Amino acid sequence: MKTSSLFAGILLALFLAGPVAAKSRNVTDPDAPRSLPAEGPVSVDWTDPAQFSDIRYSGNRWEAQRGNWVEQLAQHLQKSAAKKLPSGEKLQVTITDIKRAGQYEPWRGPNLQNTRFVREIYPPRVSLTFKHTDAQGNVIDQGERKLVDSGFLMGNSMFGDSxxxxxxxxxLDDWLRKELKPKTELSAR
Incomplete structure (x- = not known):
C-alpha cells in the first residue's frame, strides 16, 4: 500500500509540475534572448520584438508573439551567412523589424482568430542593419536594408515545406546571396 501511494504522489507531483515546465515562451518575454551566442564569423542580434511590425500590426498580438520565431530566424541567418561568407571575413547583423508573411484576420470570426492567412498582399518583410568586414577588420560594406518579397508565393514557392x-x-537567403557575392562576380558587371 505504501509504495502505491508513494507512486501516486510522485505521479501527482509530475502532473502538477508539467504545465509549469511546459510554459510556452513569447518573443516579447523580458528574459528572452536578444542575441545569439557569438560563434564563428557571424553575429546576429535584434531589437525589442514587441516593437516589430508583426506584433504591433498583427490583428492578433497574443498569437503573433507566441514562440521563439525571432530566435529561429536569427539562427537561420547565422548558419546561412557562415556558409556563404569567405574565410576570414565577418558579418554583424542587427534585425530591427520583422513582418512575417500572412496576417491574422479577426473579422473572420472567433473560430479563425488564431489563423494566419498567407496571401500576396501580406508579404514577408525584414529590416536590418549590417557590417561586413574583411580578415583585417576593414569594412567591406555596411548599411541598412529593408527586405521585402512581394512575389513570395510565386516562383520557388517551396511546395511541401511545412x-x-x-x-x-x-x-534572408536571397539577401545573403545578393550581399555576399564573390568579388569576381561584382567586378564583372
Whole structure:
C-alpha cells in the first residue's frame, strides 16, 4: 500500500509540475534572448520584438508573439551567412523589424482568430542593419536594408515545406546571396 501511494504522489507531483515546465515562451518575454551566442564569423542580434511590425500590426498580438520565431530566424541567418561568407571575413547583423508573411484576420470570426492567412498582399518583410568586414577588420560594406518579397508565393514557392518561417528564411537567403557575392562576380558587371 505504501509504495502505491508513494507512486501516486510522485505521479501527482509530475502532473502538477508539467504545465509549469511546459510554459510556452513569447518573443516579447523580458528574459528572452536578444542575441545569439557569438560563434564563428557571424553575429546576429535584434531589437525589442514587441516593437516589430508583426506584433504591433498583427490583428492578433497574443498569437503573433507566441514562440521563439525571432530566435529561429536569427539562427537561420547565422548558419546561412557562415556558409556563404569567405574565410576570414565577418558579418554583424542587427534585425530591427520583422513582418512575417500572412496576417491574422479577426473579422473572420472567433473560430479563425488564431489563423494566419498567407496571401500576396501580406508579404514577408525584414529590416536590418549590417557590417561586413574583411580578415583585417576593414569594412567591406555596411548599411541598412529593408527586405521585402512581394512575389513570395510565386516562383520557388517551396511546395511541401511545412516550416512556418519558410518565406522569411527565403527572404534572408536571397539577401545573403545578393550581399555576399564573390568579388569576381561584382567586378564583372
Amino acid at each position: 516550416d512556418p518561417l519558410r518565406y522569411e528564411k527565403g527572404l
